Amino acid sequence: MLTGKNYIGNTLSSKGEITFKTFNPETNRENDVVYSEASDQEIQQAVNLATSAFASYKNLGGIKKAEFLNAIADEIEALGDELIQTYCSETGLPEGRAQGERGRTVFQLRSFAAMVKEGSWVEAAIDTAILDRQPIPKTDLRKMLVPLGPVVVFGASNFPLAYSTAGGDTAAALAAGCPVIVKSHPMHAGTGELVASAIHKAAEKTGMPDGVFSNLNSSGIHVGIELVKHPSIKGVGFTGSIKAGRALFNLASQREEPIPVFAEMGSVNPVILLPEAAKERGVDLAKTYAGSITLGSGQFCTNPGLILGIKNNDFSQFIDSLSDEILKIDPTCMLHPNIIGNYEKNKALVASQPGITVKADFENDVDVNYGRQTILTVEGATFLENSVLHQEVFGPYSLVVQCESKEQLAEIINNLEGQLTGTILAEENELSGNQKVIDALQNRVGRIIYNGVPTGVEVCPSMQHGGPYPASTDSRFTSVGIHSVKRWVRPMSFQSWPDALLPDALKNENPLKISRLINNISTSDSI
């Protein structure tokens, strides 16, 4: 049962005066539940609770944290059909997608649970004392990762489950030992409340301190700003637009004590189609890419929004096939009238630029809030000159760039903004002749794909989701996979500390049986 209230730690609360509703883009109507935006007092209460929860939560062992994370996964599953229906009613996305995203969400939670239960993730390093070293003795020094403190997670519009309330950012932060305050996304506040209720139940069942998690409703930017500015907040996770992510980054950088902001933002995910592949497989690739561009109405951060090739007959044929194939696909509902409004506006802006040709634009009647897929083309020289064409158009859209030469292609890549992904579509024998293009692409991306599609972000340790700015604000971290925990921790050294008082991860006997670096050798042995 949705209440429309905030979770201030364990307490449902609605003291604020601002209210709002979510919107069903399929029915084009508001949903019924009235949500109460968190008041300044509620924000302060949530931060105070998180700060006091940190004192005990930071010292909790991996087994207890794993219980909590697994219990969250269980409770999310136990929400059953109500979660799926609420999700669909707030996003216009189909049930299958809701179920898939729920599966991804609980998988992430359980992956982090397994990681903290095993325990080696703290990167324990020990250098033992050498008391007779000349000219001065070497003291005993032991290092491990410790949590930063309470952090804020912003829900993402396009992933109501996997990158929102109990999504990757939250799971990673809770695994790290950081209490989390979620700034719920207004478009799916109901989904957020249900998931928050699951976290709340899991926290109670596993004996977590009150305040380890709070969920704050918000209709605008005020709640997020207050949270990021609060001196007790020590880190921020965000998934969304460049404009909003950069604003949060600026705010955090300007604090008296700057804090890290990991914002995963915009990306056009360039795809380079090399000539041999265009010749051999152009038609097949066109079909594959028509599917990738329209997947989930193009509302993925890894949507291929830019396709580059060398101008010739094969590439022209590819463009024709892509345009034909994409028009065969039925448009689908987008997340919200604001999202489709921005899509139409941004697409029109690109289409109005000099030198742009509209190759495909779905023209049949569609339901309201359904996104019409579009393929535009432009010459390489024109693309180079006009940075408007470089910008992400969030939706089922791709811009195809016809380059004059390999050299122009490399120049375009070198001048691209940072990207989450880059893809090379090639025959294996033409890779060696295009090393400059590949090298250039590697410098601009977090993940480089060979003969695949960028959509589909596997949750596994070797996934890098993040990249040079503006793909993310700090390319040194990923937001997907267990290594994303590193955003929320810092190393701390204990010098000459009594063994009995050290954290278990650093004790001589290695009670957790974890892998440690002892005198620069990796081992699971005791000392």
Add this chain to the structure above:
Amino acid sequence: MLTGKNYIGNTLSSKGEITFKTFNPETNRENDVVYSEASDQEIQQAVNLATSAFASYKNLGGIKKAEFLNAIADEIEALGDELIQTYCSETGLPEGRAQGERGRTVFQLRSFAAMVKEGSWVEAAIDTAILDRQPIPKTDLRKMLVPLGPVVVFGASNFPLAYSTAGGDTAAALAAGCPVIVKSHPMHAGTGELVASAIHKAAEKTGMPDGVFSNLNSSGIHVGIELVKHPSIKGVGFTGSIKAGRALFNLASQREEPIPVFAEMGSVNPVILLPEAAKERGVDLAKTYAGSITLGSGQFCTNPGLILGIKNNDFSQFIDSLSDEILKIDPTCMLHPNIIGNYEKNKALVASQPGITVKADFENDVDVNYGRQTILTVEGATFLENSVLHQEVFGPYSLVVQCESKEQLAEIINNLEGQLTGTILAEENELSGNQKVIDALQNRVGRIIYNGVPTGVEVCPSMQHGGPYPASTDSRFTSVGIHSVKRWVRPMSFQSWPDALLPDALKNENPLKISRLINNISTSDSI
């Protein structure tokens, strides 16, 4: 032979109009060599060279990079007595310190050489494909750390060798695969030029690309600002004051493409003397701390500038002993008239605050530029109220705070700014009764020491040198030890990439024989 010129890659260059000299604080005279500040044109040339060097240097194998780093160490040693004499003439520090710091510098270079030669530092992670997975196949994904790009390193006034031209920041960045441009510190431009000449020789001998290293002279802030603002620069390393470090951080955050700045800045390194230890060992500890406070004229970032205890007779006795002992020590020369000028000014500012008592102040005649050691005391309540007292006074100085109670002590720690280190001086039996104080201290520091002194920063993997702001701008990284390489790298994933074209670290056969995470299991096996 010193030339006073900049190293723009392999080329000695002096096109600028601004010149300056270094200063010998022992003789209180300028040194002879005239240094030429890098012009805007030279800055641009250095960045261009670094950018083109990156294209090949980033792909260099660990064995080649190790040769380069070891050759730098060899060439620094081959500079022999000229380096030591130049160092001493620019710092007022004694020969023994120069030799020790040279030893630390070459040890760091060789540690990074060993790390890149071994190769596992790239944190290779591989998830192999599962082509028959339902509902969609799992693709092959492989991740490793890759260098950010050209970075800028600012020389530190207090470590002309170990944290300047070929110091920890430079060694870590070169190990990572990042070309380095050093903004040389004006106080020791000669030492910097000699070390740059050693790097230059090493680069030539080992066949490194021109531009992998440049050394730019500067007398003020212009050169540093231009470098940090340059779009081709991808990271910044800095050791120095909070004011300068924060200015660089702000500049880097405000760029169109923000870049990471790792600034290791101010710290007062609080030392907590618990009552039993004060009673049992107060006199001995006073002697030890008199030495730690005056070591190197107090010009270490880990100098114990704040000592806290509970007001009682034993603590008063400690303060008396500390004051007596510190006055027995002969003052030594400080780095530069500006440094001693700031020391006297900052000390006077604290001494003039209400409630401050001067317990010891060296009053005998000293040579010009010699720092007089000073111990001040204050009550806990007064300290809490006045943030002027929290600030670092760089020099042989410590402020002793007499707290009313354990609770007040914990409150003071909770309200302290972030610190590089915190020290607990205690008998083992009194630790359990002071858990709140210890917990509070852990939240504020990067390294916590039991019954030792904070001075002495061991170069080893388990050292964390860095801490919550303002100890450093990003507590998630260290600036000392091989793990400091993580500041200059980002993870990158290769999806479905042909084995032959993968970097060696990610190839099936594991030709480097490194430790890798394969399907979430750590192993050195091939696939």
